[in-house]
Amino acid sequence: MQVPEPLSALWGPAGKLRFGEAALTLRVNEEPQAFLAEGLRGRGGSRDSDPGVVCAGSVLVKMEIRKVVQSLEQTAREILTLLQGVHQGAGFQDIPKRCLKAREHFGTTVLNLSFLRPLVPQPMCLSFRRFHEHWRFVLQRLVFLAAFVVYLESETLVTREAVTEILGIEPDREKGFHLDVEDYLSGVLILASELSRLSVNSVTAGDYSRPLHISTFINELDSGFRLLNLKNDSLRKRYDGLKYDVKKVEEVVYDLSIRGFNKETAAACVEK
Numbered sequence: 001m002q003v004p005e006p007l008s009a010l011w012g013p014a015g016k017l018r019f020g021e022a023a024l025t026l027r028v029n030e031e032p033q034a035f036l037a038e039g040l041r042g043r044g045g046s047r048d049s050d051p052g053v054v055c056a057g058s059v060l061v062k063m064e065i066r067k068v069v070q071s072l073e074q075t076a077r078e079i080l081t082l083l084q085g086v087h088q089g090a091g092f093q094d095i096p097k098r099c100l101k102a103r104e105h106f107g108t109t110v111l112n113l114s115f116l117r118p119l120v121p122q123p124m125c126l127s128f129r130r131f132h133e134h135w136r137f138v139l140q141r142l143v144f145l146a147a148f149v150v151y152l153e154s155e156t157l158v159t160r161e162a163v164t165e166i167l168g169i170e171p172d173r174e175k176g177f178h179l180d181v182e183d184y185l186s187g188v189l190i191l192a193s194e195l196s197r198l199s200v201n202s203v204t205a206g207d208y209s210r211p212l213h214i215s216t217f218i219n220e221l222d223s224g225f226r227l228l229n230l231k232n233d234s235l236r237k238r239y240d241g242l243k244y245d246v247k248k249v250e251e252v253v254y255d256l257s258i259r260g261f262n263k264e265t266a267a268a269c270v271e272k
Contacts (some may be wrong), residue, residue: 061119065134071108072138079105079145086152087201099149103166109142110168117169117177128177136183141157141165141185143179148194155213157221160184182235185225188236192218196245199252208261211252222246 081103085091086098116135121127146166148160161180164171170178195218199211222242230236 004145060103061121061131062182065116065131068112068119069135069138071112072116072135072142075105075108075112076141078143080141083148083152089192089205092202092207094206095152099153100144102149106146106166113168113177120177126135127171132180136180139167139179140183140190143184144190144194147188147191151191151195151217152261155217157206157217163187174233175246175262185228186235186238188221189225189235192221192242192245196248199249203252203256211249211256215253218242218246218249 082098082102086095091098120131122123143163146163147158150156150162160179160181161171163184167179170176172178190209196213199214202208202210202214225239225242
């Protein structure tokens with residue numbers, strides 16, 4: 001029996017599927033591709049589908065998804081490490097170069113997401129939520145990184161459509177593998193926390209105008225989130241932390257204004 005990579009590592013002798021200490025027996029004379037295909041149907045399969053086959057197929061899907069997610073997490077760590085350099089004194093001069101390198105790393109992310117898309121069973125509209133938890137956190141992290149790059153380049157908020165273009169996925173649910181609205185909003189809130197840190201470090205580096213721009217940006221962001229009717233979930237809890245980011249940046253702007261750094265700009269920012 002020939003089993004194509006990357007599934008061959010999951011199959012043991014005598015047609016058994018390795019899963020920790022246990023093993024699921026493959027039906028006699030059945031090709032692994034057909035076995036996997038039936039398992040992928042999951043809850044969408046027929047009523048007389050073998051429950052063991054469905055379970056084994058789900059196990060295979062989750063294991064393959066996890067491999068791709070691990071690659072995405074590794075790429076996200078590399079991009080984050082690259083962008084963290086902007087918090088250092090010399091990093092402010094290298095912002096355009098760091099953003100360019102970060103965009104090159106996003107090419108690897110697009111490739112990994114192209115591997116993830118076909119692993120989600122069809123129909124996508126039914127299976128997306130079922131497997132969403134596997135990639136939800138890493139996708140939020142990637143949204144934050146894309147938003148951070150765009151802000152460093154233009155000091156503007158990246159749109160959801162622009163993020164999907166950077167990541168190579170769809171903006172709309174009807175088109176298949178897409179960026180969920182809550183994942184986009186969570187990534188934007190992570191950006192707010194990063195910018196509050198950047199406002200402090202920019203003063204240390206002698207850049208007194210950047211905190212004023214960050215203050216305006218975060219206050220506008222806070223005003224936008226106040227218009228949303230958020231449920232009592234993880235997104236709401238993350239939004240509750242936004243007020244502390246706003247307060248932190250306002251304290252930096254206040255300290256700059258009373259010390260006379262960029263006095264006119266600081267006064268206008270405080271009045272606003």
